[in-house]
Amino acid sequence: xxxxxxxxxxxxxxxxxxxxxxxxxxxxxxxxxxxxxxxxxxxxxxxxxxxxxxxxxxxxxxxxxxxxxxxxxxxxxxxxxxxxxxxxxxxxxxxxxxxxxxxxxxxxxxxxxxxxxxxxxxxxxxxxxxxxxxxxxxxxxxxxxxxxxxxxxxxxxxxxxxxxxxxxxxxxxxxxxxxxxxxxxxxxxxxxxxxxxxxxxxxxxxxxxxxxxxxxxxxxxxxxxxxxxxxxxxxxxxxxxxxxxxxxxxxxxxxxxxxxxxxxxxxxxxxxxxxxxxxx
Numbered sequence: 001x002x003x004x005x006x007x008x009x010x011x012x013x014x015x016x017x018x019x020x021x022x023x024x025x026x027x028x029x030x031x032x033x034x035x036x037x038x039x040x041x042x043x044x045x046x047x048x049x050x051x052x053x054x055x056x057x058x059x060x061x062x063x064x065x066x067x068x069x070x071x072x073x074x075x076x077x078x079x080x081x082x083x084x085x086x087x088x089x090x091x092x093x094x095x096x097x098x099x100x101x102x103x104x105x106x107x108x109x110x111x112x113x114x115x116x117x118x119x120x121x122x123x124x125x126x127x128x129x130x131x132x133x134x135x136x137x138x139x140x141x142x143x144x145x146x147x148x149x150x151x152x153x154x155x156x157x158x159x160x161x162x163x164x165x166x167x168x169x170x171x172x173x174x175x176x177x178x179x180x181x182x183x184x185x186x187x188x189x190x191x192x193x194x195x196x197x198x199x200x201x202x203x204x205x206x207x208x209x210x211x212x213x214x215x216x217x218x219x220x221x222x223x224x225x226x227x228x229x230x231x232x233x234x235x236x237x238x239x240x241x242x243x244x245x246x247x248x249x250x251x252x253x254x255x256x257x258x259x260x261x262x263x264x265x266x267x268x269x270x271x272x273x274x275x276x277x278x279x280x
Contacts, residue, residue, distance in 0.1 A: 027077045029203040033115040034195050036068035037123050047115035050197040051094060054103045054175045054190045067125075067176040068192075069118060071111060072203055074161060075169025081210040087161035089173070090154050092199040093145060094191040103190045104142040107160050108172035110134035125174050135174060143190070152199075153192075161205065 035047035036054075046052075053066040070089070089105075110124040120127060125135040140160055143153045157173070164171040177188060193199045 024206075024208050025078070027205050027207070029072060029074070029077060029205065030195065030200055032073065032195060032203070033071040033113075034068065034201070035115040035118045036066050037118060037120040039065040039120050039127075042120040042127075045115075045117060045119055047118065048196065050194055051191050052194045054177050054192070065177070066189075067123070067174055068194075069108065069113065069115075069123070069172065069174050070201070071108075071113070071115075071170065071172045072161075073170050074165050074205070077205070078165065078207055079210045080165060080167075080169050082165050082207045083210075084158060084162040084165055084205055084207045086156075086206040087158045087203065088154050088156050089201065089203050090152055091143075091201040092193045092197070093143070093149060093151060093153050094193055094197075096145070096149055096190045097188050102142045102144050103175050103177055104139045105155055105157070106131070106139050106174050106176075107136040108134065108174050109136065111168070111170045111172050113172070124172075140173070157203075165207075 033047075034052060035045065036049070036052040038044065038046065038053075052068040054068055106125075108124050113122075113124050126132045131137045140157055141155045143155060145151075145153055157171070161171055175192075177190065193201060195201055
């Protein structure tokens, strides 16, 4: 039968040594793959430019279409399974034209692309306006500041980022001007600073780290013989509570409950030493 004393000891140390961690944090990501592709140069890479373009020109028998891709390795900054409460990509629009023109953002399912080798010809979303199986044809959001606007633009990507951190932790996006293939209506462009630009793009994420629980450590309680609260002989000498040897804790418990005056003396001695060292 468990005594009141045993329950008291279990309650104290069960509370102290069972830890659940749910850490709220904010991270700013500024290092990722980003490059644009150009229909006029289908085998050329554009991964080191300070400006990236999302444009849609169609006229004079010459298509002039650019798209740009961004790949963010979220799992480099938080553990898989974390919960993202807010995520946004912030980009500086350097120049633009045509007020109705929008730069739309879509998710890229295929993360196996590299900025150093990405071209119009090998881009994961294909070379036509109808996306294949590698990209989501439903937009996440879009930028809609046209004309000669210059300044920061912010796009909310919370839902997509939260889905990815619970999967492989890598989020790929494509930015393109819509409509790409419509004459006259689609004429327009947007220039943004890339990750190596003067005002580089960045991704800001608010998240809670995945919850972890440590194993509860209980102190072995002896049968009620004599005054011993716990039996030191039954404790593995290698067992620790945090960084404190369990045998040491067991001995202190025996002193606490069996010889209160001695425990009080030791406690006052520790406090006195602490005060003395503090005053020095």
